[in-house]
Amino acid sequence: MSDIDLILAIIIPTLIILLLIAGVVIVIFIANRQRIQQEVKMAQIEVGYEKELRAVESEVQEQVMQNISRELHDNIGQLLTFIHLQLERHKMDAPQQAAELKSIDDTLSTTIQQVKLLGRSLNNDMLEHHGLLKGIEQEVERLKQLKQYAIVFEHDETEPALNKDQRLMAFRIFQEIINNALKHSRAKEIKIDMRGNAAFRLSVTDNGKGFNLEKMMGSAGGMGLRNIIKRANLAGFQSNIDAVEGKGCTFTLEHKGI
Amino acid sequence: MRLVLLNMFLSCCAETIGYVFRNNNTWFYNIYIIINILSWIGVFYVLEQRHAKVVIATAIVYAMLWAGYVIKDGINVLANLPMVYGSAIILVFYFMLLLSIFRWYNGNIKQHPLLWICIATLLYYGCSMPMFILLNYVIRERFELGIHIYKINLFFSIIHSFLLAYSFYLARKPHNIQFLKQPYVRH
Numbered sequence: 277m278s279d280i281d282l283i284l285a286i287i288i289p290t291l292i293i294l295l296l297i298a299g300v301v302i303v304i305f306i307a308n309r310q311r312i313q314q315e316v317k318m319a320q321i322e323v324g325y326e327k328e329l330r331a332v333e334s335e336v337q338e339q340v341m342q343n344i345s346r347e348l349h350d351n352i353g354q355l356l357t358f359i360h361l362q363l364e365r366h367k368m369d370a371p372q373q374a375a376e377l378k379s380i381d382d383t384l385s386t387t388i389q390q391v392k393l394l395g396r397s398l399n400n401d402m403l404e405h406h407g408l409l410k411g412i413e414q415e416v417e418r419l420k421q422l423k424q425y426a427i428v429f430e431h432d433e434t435e436p437a438l439n440k441d442q443r444l445m446a447f448r449i450f451q452e453i454i455n456n457a458l459k460h461s462r463a464k465e466i467k468i469d470m471r472g473n474a475a476f477r478l479s480v481t482d483n484g485k486g487f488n489l490e491k492m493m494g495s496a497g498g499m500g501l502r503n504i505i506k507r508a509n510l511a512g513f514q515s516n517i518d519a520v521e522g523k524g525c526t527f528t529l530e531h532k533g534i
Numbered sequence: 535m536r537l538v539l540l541n542m543f544l545s546c547c548a549e550t551i552g553y554v555f556r557n558n559n560t561w562f563y564n565i566y567i568i569i570n571i572l573s574w575i576g577v578f579y580v581l582e583q584r585h586a587k588v589v590i591a592t593a594i595v596y597a598m599l600w601a602g603y604v605i606k607d608g609i610n611v612l613a614n615l616p617m618v619y620g621s622a623i624i625l626v627f628y629f630m631l632l633l634s635i636f637r638w639y640n641g642n643i644k645q646h647p648l649l650w651i652c653i654a655t656l657l658y659y660g661c662s663m664p665m666f667i668l669l670n671y672v673i674r675e676r677f678e679l680g681i682h683i684y685k686i687n688l689f690f691s692i693i694h695s696f697l698l699a700y701s702f703y704l705a706r707k708p709h710n711i712q713f714l715k716q717p718y719v720r721h
Binding site: 279282283285286287289290293294296297301304305307308312315 | 641643
C-alpha cells in the first residue's frame, strides 16, 4: 500500500462520514425551520380566529345592550313617566295626600333618572358623539347617584386619540372593572384616573379586599379577568392588574401607539 | 452540562499527562480510551434518561471488550479497535439523542446547547473512526506518515472543543438556563 493509497483510505471515508453528518444536521435544521414556520402560521390563524370571535361577541353584546337601552328609554322610561304624571294628577286631585305622596314622587324621580342614565350607559351613541371622557364622566355621575361609594374621577381634560372600536372597548372594560369592584371587592372608595394627552392611560383603583392575582387567574373565578385582559390585548391595549390581598386592586389600561 | 465539562477537564488532564510520559504513553492512552468512551456514554445516559438497561449493558460489554483486547495485545499496544467500537457506540447514541432533541424541542433548535454537543461528538468520533482503524498499522509501518495523519484527529479535536464551547455559551442564555433545569429530553 503506497502512502497516497493509505492517505486516501483514511481521508475518503472521513469525508464521507463528514458529509453524512453534515447532511443529517442540515436536514434537521431545515425541518426545524419549517416546523417553526408552521407553528407561527398556526398561532397566527388561532389569533385571527380569536380576534374574529371576540369581535362577533362584542358586536352581539353591543346589539343586546342597544336593545336593552332602547327598551329602557322607549318602554320602561315612558311607563315611569306615565306613573309620574298620574301621581302628579293624583296630588292635584287630592292635595291633602300631597305630603304622603311626596316620598313616592321623590323615589320615582330618582328611578326615572337612574333608568335614563343606565340607558345612556348601555348605549354607545354617546361614546361615538361625545367621546370616552364624557362617557366615563357620565358613568361616574350615575354611580355617584347611587350614594353607596365614594368615587373620584381625575383626568387631564383630554379626549384620548383612540379609534371608535378602541373607545368602545375601553369603555366596556371600564364598566366591567367598576362592576367587579362594586360586586366582589366590597370597596368603599374608587379612584379613576384617565390621561389622554401624550398616551392613553386609564386606571381604576379600589380600596376593597383585593385578591391574589396568581391564584385568581388560575381559578374558574378569574375567567372574567382573563377575558378582560384578552379583549384589551385584541384591541391593542396593554393591561395590568396590581392586586394585594386586603389592600385593594389597581387595574390599568394603556395604549402607547398614538 | 456539568458532565460535559468534566469530560473536557478529563481530556485536558489526559493530554497533559500524555505529554509528561511522551516517551512511552501508549499504556496511559489505553486507560484513557475506556474512561473517555464510558464518560461520553455516561453523558448520554444522563441526557437521554431512557433505555437505561441497554446503555448499561453496552457500557459493560464495551468495558469487557476493551479489557479482552488489552489483555490479548498487552497494555503497550494502542487499543485502536476498542476506540473504533467505542466511536461507533457513541455515534449511534448521539444520533439518537440528536433525533430526540429534534423531536421534542419546539423552539429554534440552533439555539439548543445539546444539539451542538451532539454535533461536536458526532463529528469528532465519526470523522476520527477511519483514522482509528488504520492507526496501529500506520504507526507500525510508516511512523512519519502516521504523525501527519494524526493531525486529522487534532483538527476534529479542535472543532469538537469549539462546538462544545459554543454549546456552553448557548447554555448561559436565560431561556436555556431555565430549559436545562428541566429534564433534558422529554419522552
